[in-house]
Amino acid sequence: MTSASDSDDRPGSGVTMAAFAVIVFLQIPVIVVVLAAFSTTSYLTIPPQGLTLAWFGKVLSDPSYLSAIRMSLILACGSTVISLLLGVAAAYALFRKALPGSEAITSVLMAPLVLPAVVIGVALLQYYSLTGLRGSLFGLLMAHVVITVPYIVRSALASLSGLDLAVEEAARVLGANGFEAFRLVTLPLILPGLVAGALFAFITSLDNVPVTIFLISANQTTLPVLIFSSVEMGIDPSVAAVSTLLIAATGIILLIAERRFGFHRFV
Amino acid sequence: MSALSFERLGKSYGEAEVVREVSLTIAEGEFVSLLGPSGCGKTTILRMVAGLVAPSRGRILIGSDDVTSLPPNKRGLGLVFQSYALFPHLTVFENVAFGLRRRKVSGAELDLRVKEALARVRLDAYGERFPRQLSGGQQQRVAIARAIAPQPRVLLFDEPLSNLDAQLRDEMQIELKRLQRGLGITTLFVTHDQGEALSMSDRVCVMAKGVMQQFATPEDIYHRPATGFVASFIGRPNRLSGVVATRDGQGGSLRLGSGLTLQAAHIDAAAGAKVDVVIRQEAIRLRRGQPEPDAIAGTVALRSFSGARVQYVVKLTDGVELIAETPSSGPDSALDPGTPVSLVIDAGSIFAMASEGAAA
Amino acid sequence: MIAPRHGLMLLAPLALVLAGFFLLPVLMMLPTSFREYAPGTGIAPGVWTLENYTRIVTDDYYREVIWRTLGLGLFVTLACLLLGYPLAFLIARGPERWRVPLILLVIFPMMLNLVVRSFGWIALLSNRGLVNNLLIQLGLIATPLKLMFNLTGLMIGLTHIYLPFMVLMLVAAIRNVPRDVEAAAATLGSSRLHVFAAVTLPLSAPGILAGSILVFVLTISALVTPRMLGGPTYKVMATLIYDEYMQLLDWPSGSALSFALTAMAIGVIWLSSRLTKRWAGMA
Numbered sequence: 012m013t014s015a016s017d018s019d020d021r022p023g024s025g026v027t028m029a030a031f032a033v034i035v036f037l038q039i040p041v042i043v044v045v046l047a048a049f050s051t052t053s054y055l056t057i058p059p060q061g062l063t064l065a066w067f068g069k070v071l072s073d074p075s076y077l078s079a080i081r082m083s084l085i086l087a088c089g090s091t092v093i094s095l096l097l098g099v100a101a102a103y104a105l106f107r108k109a110l111p112g113s114e115a116i117t118s119v120l121m122a123p124l125v126l127p128a129v130v131i132g133v134a135l136l137q138y139y140s141l142t143g144l145r146g147s148l149f150g151l152l153m154a155h156v157v158i159t160v161p162y163i164v165r166s167a168l169a170s171l172s173g174l175d176l177a178v179e180e181a182a183r184v185l186g187a188n189g190f191e192a193f194r195l196v197t198l199p200l201i202l203p204g205l206v207a208g209a210l211f212a213f214i215t216s217l218d219n220v221p222v223t224i225f226l227i228s229a230n231q232t233t234l235p236v237l238i239f240s241s242v243e244m245g246i247d248p249s250v251a252a253v254s255t256l257l258i259a260a261t262g263i264i265l266l267i268a269e270r271r272f273g274f275h276r277f278v
Numbered sequence: 279m280s281a282l283s284f285e286r287l288g289k290s291y292g293e294a295e296v297v298r299e300v301s302l303t304i305a306e307g308e309f310v311s312l313l314g315p316s317g318c319g320k321t322t323i324l325r326m327v328a329g330l331v332a333p334s335r336g337r338i339l340i341g342s343d344d345v346t347s348l349p350p351n352k353r354g355l356g357l358v359f360q361s362y363a364l365f366p367h368l369t370v371f372e373n374v375a376f377g378l379r380r381r382k383v384s385g386a387e388l389d390l391r392v393k394e395a396l397a398r399v400r401l402d403a404y405g406e407r408f409p410r411q412l413s414g415g416q417q418q419r420v421a422i423a424r425a426i427a428p429q430p431r432v433l434l435f436d437e438p439l440s441n442l443d444a445q446l447r448d449e450m451q452i453e454l455k456r457l458q459r460g461l462g463i464t465t466l467f468v469t470h471d472q473g474e475a476l477s478m479s480d481r482v483c484v485m486a487k488g489v490m491q492q493f494a495t496p497e498d499i500y501h502r503p504a505t506g507f508v509a510s511f512i513g514r515p516n517r518l519s520g521v522v523a524t525r526d527g528q529g530g531s532l533r534l535g536s537g538l539t540l541q542a543a544h545i546d547a548a549a550g551a552k553v554d555v556v557i558r559q560e561a562i563r564l565r566r567g568q569p570e571p572d573a574i575a576g577t578v579a580l581r582s583f584s585g586a587r588v589q590y591v592v593k594l595t596d597g598v599e600l601i602a603e604t605p606s607s608g609p610d611s612a613l614d615p616g617t618p619v620s621l622v623i624d625a626g627s628i629f630a631m632a633s634e635g636a637a638a
Numbered sequence: 639m640i641a642p643r644h645g646l647m648l649l650a651p652l653a654l655v656l657a658g659f660f661l662l663p664v665l666m667m668l669p670t671s672f673r674e675y676a677p678g679t680g681i682a683p684g685v686w687t688l689e690n691y692t693r694i695v696t697d698d699y700y701r702e703v704i705w706r707t708l709g710l711g712l713f714v715t716l717a718c719l720l721l722g723y724p725l726a727f728l729i730a731r732g733p734e735r736w737r738v739p740l741i742l743l744v745i746f747p748m749m750l751n752l753v754v755r756s757f758g759w760i761a762l763l764s765n766r767g768l769v770n771n772l773l774i775q776l777g778l779i780a781t782p783l784k785l786m787f788n789l790t791g792l793m794i795g796l797t798h799i800y801l802p803f804m805v806l807m808l809v810a811a812i813r814n815v816p817r818d819v820e821a822a823a824a825t826l827g828s829s830r831l832h833v834f835a836a837v838t839l840p841l842s843a844p845g846i847l848a849g850s851i852l853v854f855v856l857t858i859s860a861l862v863t864p865r866m867l868g869g870p871t872y873k874v875m876a877t878l879i880y881d882e883y884m885q886l887l888d889w890p891s892g893s894a895l896s897f898a899l900t901a902m903a904i905g906v907i908w909l910s911s912r913l914t915k916r917w918a919g920m921a
Contacts, residue, residue, distance in 0.1 A: 022728050022731050022732050026724045026728060027728055027732070029724040029725075030724045030727070030729075033721045034725065034740065034743050034744075036721070036798065036801075037744065037747045037798065038746075038747065039758070040755050040757075040761075041746075041747060041758060043758050043761045043762055044754060044757060044761060097652040097655060100648040100649070101648060101652040101653070104645040104646075104648035105649070107645065110642055110645045110646065119656070120652065120656065122656075122660070123660055125855075125903065125907065126903070127858075127859030127876065127896075127899050127900060127903055128861065129879055129880060129899075130859075130879075130899060131660065131663075131664070133879060133883050133889075133892055134667045134896070135659070136883060137663070137667055137670060153655065154659065156655060156659070157655070157659050157660045160652065177360075178363045178364075180328075180350070180357075181357065181364075181365070181424075182365070182376065183329070183330070183350040184329070184330070184350045184351070184353075184355055184356070184357040185356075185376050185424070186354075186380030186381055186428065187351055187380050189349075196367075217751070218751050220862045221876070224880075225883065235753040238753045242753075242756075242757055242760065242866055243866075243870075250757060251757070254751070254754040257750070258750060258754060261749050261751070262746060264749075265745065265746055275738055278741070278806055
């Protein structure tokens with residue numbers, strides 16, 4: 012493959028323009044939401060009629076938003092940590108082929124990704140109604156573990172498969188016990204992949220409506236569910252403001268993850 | 279005093295028996311190679327010694343301690359892997375310090391012993407580098423330093439030189455042997471390369487299909503192979519087929535192809551049996567011109583010069599082709615194709631064993 | 639070397655959580671789907687029936703919703719393919735320095751909250767939304783176009799939501815096409831277009847299929863975007879299930895619909911894996 016043939020094969024200008032149009036299409040709703048958050052009018056105009064920070068003030072002093080944000084963060088952090096513990100342990104056992112039927116087990120662990128989220132939601136609704144877990148934090152946390160753990164298992168398996176088994180054996184022969192070998196050698200080596208997986212899990216939890224909406228109690232909701240139900244009531248620019256906060260947070264997290272770990276390699 | 283010994287050591291995976299009842303004893307400070315083709319069970323033995331594979335049968339003793347059921351971290355061994363298996367996230371210093379830290383060595387003593395190990399492999403200046411910043415040969419030496427730093431009771435090598443290019447491999451053979459002599463450390467070295475095994479070892483254990491064929495000094499392995507397998511595996515053999523004509527003690531006479539008769543000192547089959555005949559290339563001497571009484575007549579078909587050695591393809595009168603090898607500085611080093619020659623083959627360098635499948 | 643006993647200890651916690659909070663709940667929904675709905679109380683005691691399932695195929699309204707869901711899945715998949723391929727091609731084959739920024743611009747909307755993205759489309763597509771405002775200001779239309787609560791709105795929104803998945807799948811597929819095979823076709827006299835049609839496209843087919851299956855399954859399972867852009871009246875299967883449970887409290891019917899939706903999703907995945915195996919056999 013020479014550089015000359017490379018430049019010959021470059022996508023033509025037609026393809027390039029189409030591609031950039033699609034990139035713009037992908038960003039449009041984001042831009043619109045951000046513009047709406049700073050707009051003085053309650054509906055959107057281009058150019059905006061006036062600029063204001065009032066909607067942000069309204070959101071940040073609204074106890075229902077604040078408590079929803081708090082709830083979302085508790086759920087996302089809690090389920091990510093639990094999923095990491097459960098998922099990495101399971102992936103490690105599968106990787107070391109400790110049990111027969113590793114492939115079958117793996118596909119069972121991935122099953123929550125295949126089932127429509129709304130089905131998991133209603134199944135847990137009925138189950139929790141019978142067991143009295145509906146509206147409980149524990150029930151919600153477990154539901155979020157179920158929907159986030161496949162991402163952890165997948166990224167842990169992918170990272171482990173790139174590992175030279177001899178490296179861990181070397182640690183064992185040098186005097187490390189099984190746990191030390193994992194902690195001192197294997198874990199640091201799969202960490203970038205795990206961070207990417209954890210980020211996916213965190214965002215999946217933070218994003219979730221179709222499971223959460225069936226399980227929350229009347230007085231304790233999460234941020235996406237709150238936005239979802241506010242939109243059903245009618246649009247208010249404070250929704251745009253809280254959305255803009257989420258957009259900024261997502262963008263910052265993505266950029267940090269890219270800088271630190273080259274996040275795009277793990278997607 | 280034995281440093282490492284196996285008693286009827288065996289390993290099976292389901293029906294497949296990869297190592298069959300191997301017993302041997304390695305003396306303190308001895309350098310022993312496990313030599314054999316891939317799949318002969320040599321790596322499995324090494325991994326059983328290291329504790330990375332559990333034996334199905336038998337015992338492993340280090341010194342007088344039975345370590346058969348100890349986990350790898352309790353065996354006090356050093357192991358150099360084929361892939362080196364350096365810790366990519368740790369510096370060279372921390373790689374070498376790993377085993378010492380597990381033994382609770384710290385502070386000035388840790389520093390001293392890591393530097394000492396690195397000096398042994400001439401990498402004193404590379405402590406702060408990461409493995410990926412080193413060449414293959416340097417990585418190899420880090421792996422060795424890491425293995426020797428904790429002063430293991432036995433040092434194990436798993437095909438450590440197979441990833442190096444030819445020139446570096448020759449250098450490392452000498453360096454490794456010198457290092458091992460200097461430390462006086464008992465060493466078990468797994469390889470499929472006979473040159474490595476013969477040149478470095480005090481004794482060589484030749485393995486085939488999970489069975490130990492011969493455990494002896496390199497000289498004995500080469501000159502007095504115990505089995506047909508060893509004879510055909512060691513050296514550069516010509517392989518011919520023939521029939522045992524007569525038996526006489528260990529040896530007898532063989533008939534090749536169309537009536538050519540050879541005396542052989544080692545025959546592993548009864549009279550009349552079809553045999554595979556092994557004649558080492560380096561055991562055939564060529565003489566220009568008239569055939570001598572005990573010699574075989576032939577013609578040089580091809581000459582191939584490779585530096586220190588010259589190889590000839592010689593066509594015998596009955597059409598059989600043999601390869602003969604001589605030093606390129608010797609008297610027979612300049613025979614042109616077409617030259618009539620006589621071949622003198624020492625009977626002690628001809629081995630015959632029952633052909634294909636009939637052998638044990 | 640790790641003993642089965644240790645493997646079991648490592649695997650057991652996750653296995654128990656998934657058994658208790660995923661498998662068991664889904665299985666417990668199965669009997670519910672054969673019960674009879676009693677208005678007000680939910681489940682009529684002691685009655686078993688197949689009606690919840692037969693109604694799905696016989697009832698005109700349910701059938702309309704199912705066809706709409708499948709049609710939506712198909713249209714969104716095609717739209718994602720058409721829009722995604724050029725972008726994926728540019729990322730895979732374009733200048734090296736564009737690659738990471740472009741990928742990040744694809745990942746960013748994907749990582750962004752679904753509700754936020756759907757809300758963005760409401761701000762664009764509603765009667766007083768940006769698109770209608772702009773068109774009225776420009777004098778192109780007098781009354782607002784109906785862009786929401788119909789197929790158009792759902793298609794635009796869902797295509798936007800699932801396009802990144804398709805692009806990422808296609809990028810991987812196109813990068814897997816060996817360049818020397820294309821070069822070989824070119825030296826044998828193929829034009830650039832013919833190289834693309836005869837080599838690049840067929841060799842990226844497994845990725846195209848995988849991306850299509852993913853987008854199709856995600857689309858027919860989607861709840862949030864159809865609800866936000868379709869409103870309470872323009873329903874797809876997921877929003878129908880939502881209403882059966884939350885508005886009507888008709889759990890028997892909702893659970894039967896849930897199993898129907900699951901069967902559709904798994905069926906499509908199963909079909910595609912058979913197709914992929916066939917292709918692999920041909921290669």
